[in-house]
Amino acid sequence: MGTTVTGKLNKPAQQFQAGDSVAFGIRIGVQYYDRESKNKEWTNYKAVIFAKAQGQINFLQDNLIEGSIVEITGERQKIEVYEGNNGPVYSIEILDAKLGYVSLGGVNSKQSAQHSNTSAPAPRAAPSRQNASAPPNIPGFDDFDDDIAF
Numbered sequence: 001m002g003t004t005v006t007g008k009l010n011k012p013a014q015q016f017q018a019g020d021s022v023a024f025g026i027r028i029g030v031q032y033y034d035r036e037s038k039n040k041e042w043t044n045y046k047a048v049i050f051a052k053a054q055g056q057i058n059f060l061q062d063n064l065i066e067g068s069i070v071e072i073t074g075e076r077q078k079i080e081v082y083e084g085n086n087g088p089v090y091s092i093e094i095l096d097a098k099l100g101y102v103s104l105g106g107v108n109s110k111q112s113a114q115h116s117n118t119s120a121p122a123p124r125a126a127p128s129r130q131n132a133s134a135p136p137n138i139p140g141f142d143d144f145d146d147d148i149a150f
Contacts, residue, residue: 013064047097
């Protein structure tokens with residue numbers, strides 16, 4: 001079962017050499033409301049993205065910066081625990097991570113957010129429709145009832 005996480009980078013990616021690739025370590029925190037404690041809590045994720053080609057490396061250097069919004073996908077996860085200043089800190093490591101999407105979210109960069117040539121899938125763009133009020137041209141499609149309150 002795969003995992004996809006989207007979040008904001010609060011720090012730039014940590015870049016390091018990994019064999020014949022350059023690796024970029026990222027950390028993402030996702031906030032949620034804990035109904036038991038009635039507090040906002042965080043789930044911490046970490047992943048490493050690998051790049052070999054100089055174009056890939058340049059793209060990741062320019063886009064995995066503080067403030068960027070990223071989507072990471074991986075098929076396996078691992079729980080990591082380390083001793084923090086206030087006790088144990090838990091994190092979910094997404095293994096064999098793929099970069100699915102990058103948005104600079106108003107952050108200035110040399111490049112605009114775009115798909116790199118890494119093994120990640122292309123970023124998803126919002127579908128556009130020429131006439132937003134017309135239903136899609138799909139056989140058997142029935143227009144929905146506008147009177148239903150949601």
